[in-house]
Amino acid sequence: MQVKIQIARYHPAQGRFLQVYEVDPDKTLLENLIAIKEGVDPTLTFPLGCRSGVCGSCGVRVNGRERLACTTKVADGDLIEPLTSLEPIRDLVVRPAVESLDRAKAWMLKPQEAAVDEEAIRQIEVQTGCILCQSCYSSCPVFQEDPDFLGPFALSRAYRYLVDRREGEKREHIEAVVDHGIWSCTLCGNCTQVCPMGIDPKGDILLLQSWATRFGYSNPNLGGFGSFGLEF
Amino acid sequence: MDSDLLIVGSGVAGLTAAIRARELGCKVLVVSKEYPTQAQTTMAQGGINAALDGDIEGHVADTLKAGGGLADPVMVERICSKGPELIAWLDRIGMPFSRIQDRIAQRSLGGASSPRACYAQDYTGLKLLQTLYDRARSVGVHFLPNHYLLNLIVEEGRVLGGTLLDLERGAVRQQLAKATILATGGFARIYGNASTNRYGVVGEGLGAALRAGARVSDLEFVQFHPTALAGSAILISEAARGAGGWLVNGEGERFVDELATRDQVARAIYQQLEEGQRVYLDIRHLGEDFIDTHLPQERRLALLHAGIDPVHELLPIRPAPHYTMGGIDVARDWTTSLEGLFAIGECANPKFHGANRLGGNSLLEGLVTGWEVAYEAAQCQEASPAIEYKQTVKDRAFLQKLFDIPATIDRFQRRSFLERVLYHNAGLVREEQALKGVLATIRQHQQELSLMGLRDRSWHYNTDLLHFLEYGNMLEVAEAAVVAMEQRKESRGAHYRQDYPETRKEFQGHLLLWKEEGVLHTQFRQREW
């Protein structure tokens, strides 16, 4: 049995438009997109890769919610759109905002010798599963107001290096995430809800905030109310 | 963009080379046809081998044994002995290897005499690639994603860089460098949906090298992984058998040592399937807790793609094309047959795997070859004049012309036809007549390519164009591989000829292939040791 879905298309010369396609609900969305391209409409453009949810290529929105096309099945009437807040390239293809990782210095700054045990790995096990699928980025409301916001995946990754026992430099990590970073997050939790790898960027941002406080930073949104100007 | 070193490919091999070369002071550009962390490396699950217990000889012996006489003891020794040091390096830059207390945990994969595969749950490749990517950005490697290597620029036998198609603009540009490293991965996806590989893994680096006149070798050795999901060919990692999983047939009987080498296990399964049996992977006895801790991805993939929960049910499996041992021929001093060109990772053949690869050895090969070749490439100091080269002019004209050729033959249909032909006739079990038939099909498709033009006429991010280029390459690479399969009239490692089931002494060597004026040449070379 075939069902109908709508795909939000985009081409710089044609602008945006919606198109209806018939698809097979027993297949994944990605398999259906491929079937459309190979059999019906060779102009349909979408990202594809591992087909097993580990390469992060195929993030899209299904009925407004971020999903991986390769791990999602389709239902009648589904609306398939590209991720938002990212520069559109063509149809469902967008440009990943990976440069935010540079601004957040989301890497090991100063490796040091350290004993790493099971517990130490468990602390970063979930975050290190990030596939940069951009789902969280697309779901985050902050970009409407602040396009320079570092965004959930970059912050989560910064946190993962900050708490890594092998990391010998902590302060620089904090310094990198305060501007357009941890304090701009509204803690709405969208990112955590949509992450296909079970990562909790919102939780990690909260933890970064408390680290930042420990290093003497305070939330600028609280208008200096935080400490009444006293030293604790 | 000006750069000393052009690296094509962002998998484990490309990124390791990029980091090392950057740390040695080179300006490094990594080009990839998708975004860097989307490379196939991300799919590796089971682990990366290294003799952390110091038993390098054991690792060497296992690798040589699996290699069926074609793994070079010198290269095997060199790569295996570098393993522990580079695992320590990965650990230092943040690789989240799973632990047992405060040691890096290791598991057994097939053909290994002791547990040697370091892993990060069953997300080893994913976490490895993300860690390398973070490191590469921290040291200032430059990236050029969404760019497709068309051809190498060769002048007087020396490689000066490559021509790239900017997929977003549909424009051809030339990228010069003092040295060029191909890290473009294997070609097991030429078998299409039957393969475990990512979409698009059809050996374009190999194709470009062939067109440039480089020598390639051992292409007949294509490894089939014993356990892919019967329907979708999604890989179920060897880690499942390493942890004690069983292979059983429809009668519930075990029929093979689950941890024998991949070629043996795959053919045993193939036998069962030929006899009309179904074959299943059984991990139920490992228990839910164990599966969720150590094999979470296997459970998720089985549920999604087969609708089966391996905690409670048998998982139907079949062997699937998985890894290509051969590639661009690499000598013991890490050079290829072309000056200024290097090759690393799965697209290269430094004769580490020989006729059959051990699970966990290819990530290691990518890591070590990337690391070592960086030193060689960093020594290339000769810059080429920044003029427009013939190849660039030619490729620009070719692309223009592509938009004019008709699309009267359905390329997708042709491709899926060829994929099936390859799977059934140039797959796990081979034979003269069938291979000749495959070659005839490939050559017919090559001729018809000029009628398989573009149906998407846009210059802007045209994936129909990308598929055309991939298909043209696939034909070129498949042709070379099938010629090699036909010429090796014996059985060895992953290459099994029904009509020549014995291993023959006179074939103890490598089949080299190269192109002159577009024509494929072959030469057999006895092994050097």
Ligand SMILES: Cc1cc2nc3c(=O)[nH]c(=O)nc-3n(C[C@H](O)[C@H](O)[C@H](O)COP(=O)(O)OP(=O)(O)OC[C@H]3O[C@@H](n4cnc5c(N)ncnc54)[C@H](O)[C@@H]3O)c2cc1C
């Ligand atoms: C499902 C699966 C599981 C595996 N599990 C394991 C395991 O547990 N252990 C193990 O050791 N090995 C494993 N392997 C094998 C291993 O993953 C690969 O051999 C290895 O990752 C190859 O790495 P690479 O760096 O050579 O290339 P890849 O990771 O394949 O990267 C190739 C790169 O080249 C680029 N590229 C290709 N062509 C072009 C072009 N024309 N223009 C521009 N860029 C181009 C791509 O964009 C990509 O960046 C597995 C493989 C698969 C498929």
Ligand code: SF4
């Ligand atoms: S919790 Fe913060 S980072 Fe996550 S989506 Fe909401 S605002 Fe964005």
Ligand code: SF4
């Ligand atoms: S944190 Fe999750 S949703 Fe965000 S990019 Fe990483 S994997 Fe995707």
Ligand code: FES
């Ligand atoms: S195709 Fe790789 S995550 Fe979907």
